[in-house]
Amino acid sequence: MKIALRLDKMGFHYIEGGWPGSNPKDMEFFNRIKQYTLKQAVITAFGSTCRPGVVPEQDANLNGLLEAGVQAAAIFGKTWDFHVTKALNTTLEENLRMVRESVAYLKSHGLTVFFDAEHFFDGFKANADYALEVLKAAAQGGAAALILCDTNGGSLPHEVHAAVSRVARELPEIELGIHAHNDGEMAVANTLMAVQAGAIQVQGTVNGLGERCGNANLCSIIPNLTLKMDYQTVPRENLAYLTELSRYVYEQANLNPPANQAYVGESAFAHKGGMHVSALLKEPGTYEHLAPELVGNTRRVLMSELSGISNLLYKYKELHLDKSSPQGRQVLEQLKSMEHRGYQFEAAEGSLELMLHKAMNGYQEPFQLASMRLILEMREQQPIHSEAVIKLKVGEEMVHTAAEGNGPVNALDNALRKALETFYPEVAGLRLSDYKVRVLEEKAGTEAQVRVLIETGNGKKTWGTVGVSTNIIEASWQALADSMSYGLLPETLK
Amino acid sequence: MKIALRLDKMGFHYIEGGWPGSNPKDMEFFNRIKQYTLKQAVITAFGSTCRPGVVPEQDANLNGLLEAGVQAAAIFGKTWDFHVTKALNTTLEENLRMVRESVAYLKSHGLTVFFDAEHFFDGFKANADYALEVLKAAAQGGAAALILCDTNGGSLPHEVHAAVSRVARELPEIELGIHAHNDGEMAVANTLMAVQAGAIQVQGTVNGLGERCGNANLCSIIPNLTLKMDYQTVPRENLAYLTELSRYVYEQANLNPPANQAYVGESAFAHKGGMHVSALLKEPGTYEHLAPELVGNTRRVLMSELSGISNLLYKYKELHLDKSSPQGRQVLEQLKSMEHRGYQFEAAEGSLELMLHKAMNGYQEPFQLASMRLILEMREQQPIHSEAVIKLKVGEEMVHTAAEGNGPVNALDNALRKALETFYPEVAGLRLSDYKVRVLEEKAGTEAQVRVLIETGNGKKTWGTVGVSTNIIEASWQALADSMSYGLLPETLK
Structure with missing residues (x-):
């Protein structure tokens, strides 16, 4: 209906x-x-x-x-x-x-x-x-x-x-x-x-959903026919709601929208090659087959190894920051060194923005970790019991609490929310929607570097955060802490 | 590479x-x-x-x-x-x-x-x-x-x-x-x-992976050109490895293969409409654009028909086991239920063989876990300290020991080796060469089911083992225990 x-x-x-x-x-x-x-x-x-x-x-x-x-x-x-x-x-x-x-x-x-x-x-x-x-x-x-x-x-x-x-x-x-x-x-x-x-x-169907490999995808057919071949389909001005329609249908079907979907995907107008981006800043038409606004999508500039400086410059512009200040240059150096250690900001714009605000706007995180302890216990054939104990500094106050979970990261997540709830009731509205773990150097076995990406939403928007460590718990903590901090970011910085 | x-x-x-x-x-x-x-x-x-x-x-x-x-x-x-x-x-x-x-x-x-x-x-x-x-x-x-x-x-x-x-x-x-x-x-x-x-x-690229909406997808181009338009591309007989290639590349990229992908997706030849299925049973050509075997994919008609079964039949043959014995059928049922819970044996033949030996050859693992405790502690800006305490039953003896590591799984790995060393000096020659973590249901955030794949070698051969749980430590323990057990498997069973 x-x-x-x-x-x-x-x-x-x-x-x-x-x-x-x-x-x-x-x-x-x-x-x-x-x-x-x-x-x-x-x-x-x-x-x-x-x-x-x-x-x-x-x-x-x-x-x-x-x-x-x-x-x-x-x-x-x-x-x-x-x-x-x-x-x-x-x-x-x-x-x-x-x-x-x-x-x-x-x-x-x-x-x-x-x-x-x-x-x-x-x-x-x-x-x-x-x-x-x-x-x-x-x-x-x-x-x-x-x-x-x-x-x-x-x-x-x-x-x-x-x-x-x-x-x-x-x-x-x-x-x-x-x-x-x-x-x-x-x-x-x-x-x-x-x-x-x-x-x-x-x-056809919205997003091409259908049996086997799907039906014809109306989210691609409509812009192709309307914007490129000049046929009348739905009213031309309604194409600005196409991305929203696509995401709405995925949401109703409880499916994750594929980021690479033509026209309406989150990455459909994402740019990362440094050379692309510098040309794009001069003239958007150079590296885009059409303007993302026409289909209700937005341009994204991604951070990556190949990014060069242009990508960061685009972020500075978006956040109204001064790229040529000493802090601006310092963040760029910091970012390069983090990328070298395995951080990746393409899917973690939340962590990137927090880093920029910290360096350039005097932003302070809403909480600091004083200490954390995780205890996992297993006996014979029984499932593991996971418990997290956490001590946070929130403003001038100390809060010390504990929680269980069905895994170490879930226990940590629960304890962090419990600690923050009395200070920031809005954490109850933050939902972790995706948790990804990537082992970076495979050959190192269990000593390998691990990258954790977390996606969080508040019902209005979603953001990604990242953590990297040889310790999966430490990497998860970094991403988790950033996910909450970003969710609690003052309106003035958004 | x-x-x-x-x-x-x-x-x-x-x-x-x-x-x-x-x-x-x-x-x-x-x-x-x-x-x-x-x-x-x-x-x-x-x-x-x-x-x-x-x-x-x-x-x-x-x-x-x-x-x-x-x-x-x-x-x-x-x-x-x-x-x-x-x-x-x-x-x-x-x-x-x-x-x-x-x-x-x-x-x-x-x-x-x-x-x-x-x-x-x-x-x-x-x-x-x-x-x-x-x-x-x-x-x-x-x-x-x-x-x-x-x-x-x-x-x-x-x-x-x-x-x-x-x-x-x-x-x-x-x-x-x-x-x-x-x-x-x-x-x-x-x-x-x-x-x-x-x-x-x-x-083009395998699976069309590439920036924005991707490059041209070779997994669709090759069968279209070769099987439908009669062009020479890669050797025609190699198309039977196309599905395997697609999944391998997703696995390396740590991406979930989209089930609806043309030719190689898990649902590409899945049939559910009652009318389709009855026609299909009469004549496969009625509702399939080509035979799935040509691209190394398989037809799926019933929900319970899972990929591991053909692997299992192959394994029975390889290990000279009788598939029609009551134990043979029982393992098949067990495997179906495990695959349903997220286990995957394509890259974990070590775990699969241990399961078969246990069910059909009266094999007993070289050790049982009595209890395990993991403690992770972090203070302010310091790195996490990880310690594992482990109690194993090896034959009639109990061994109780502890070790540190640079992460929880590494600590567990070190403690397990330390406990086993006096009984089985050959564990010193076993090397973990790969450790992979995959979050199975993305939408569940930190409560999601996790699959761990471990690859281990002894200098002569390598084997894969698997564990699945909502708890990453439990999943890691399963894969780790199997990796050691397989390394200690008597020569007669190899």
């Missing part, structure tokens, strides 16, 4: 809400969405043609679509001769009847009917004449559009272009659509090819 | 190992790889043309390429007029000189030189004549191939096809290549288009 309302707000024309005949949850969606007045999206139900040997009037699946009370339906039918005989166990002729009559039946009840031509591209390769006959049967039945589906997701762009062009020539009167899967990493490209060959309806 | 050796084994023709002039780590790679005799891969160094106003002989970057001692170099130069004047601050004419002379200089020292035409597609759009002139300058300099780069990653397949076709017409004598980025989710499609238009060299 939440996602459907967001899709409507974004300006999508059709929202396919499920298969009403297949389970009660899908039917419930159609019932509940009726309470809302949508801006323009037409709620669409999904289903199949009638079964072999059954007339539409007596087909439970088609009647389920009518019961859903929708204005539009998308029904799939077979177009690959091999599937008709092998999977459906019926004749090619009977399949044409099923397609034609099913479309006509739904149309006679006032529905806009889209025909999803399942396995169209495989069918077209195997027996083009029959695949086209099936499309003609759907057109005769009164379909509003024929959607050509790459169900197995293995078609290539030039094949899709050729097949869609042929259909457009053979059936010039009817609207065409494309439904692509990503099994060959081609779903977005195949969709663009189909549009160039004449398709005007695109089926 | 590890990845380069794998790439060579897979049959890649060139391996770009870094930019020797940019940092000492990259130069070290070129020095160390010389110790190995590769099958066919040519180690290639990356760099740029000389700077404006500098002759090649005096250019530090070009001389760095020579110092790397490689047979081939890929150097990038500007082809977009806007970049020449805006980013390089030089004239269009001077840029042609830099390209021509830089290529000629490296060639005169016996190197095969590839010219990476940076921003070629943007440059071609802005000023096609100048972009082509730059290519001609590189050809005049003696480049072995011209690599057309979509540096900003925003080009579309039809644009790439048109531009490459034009270059192939204008410069019919020279080999062309393609270097694509994924900012528009087009890197794989653009690469295929370039090949169709005449490019014969493809630059």
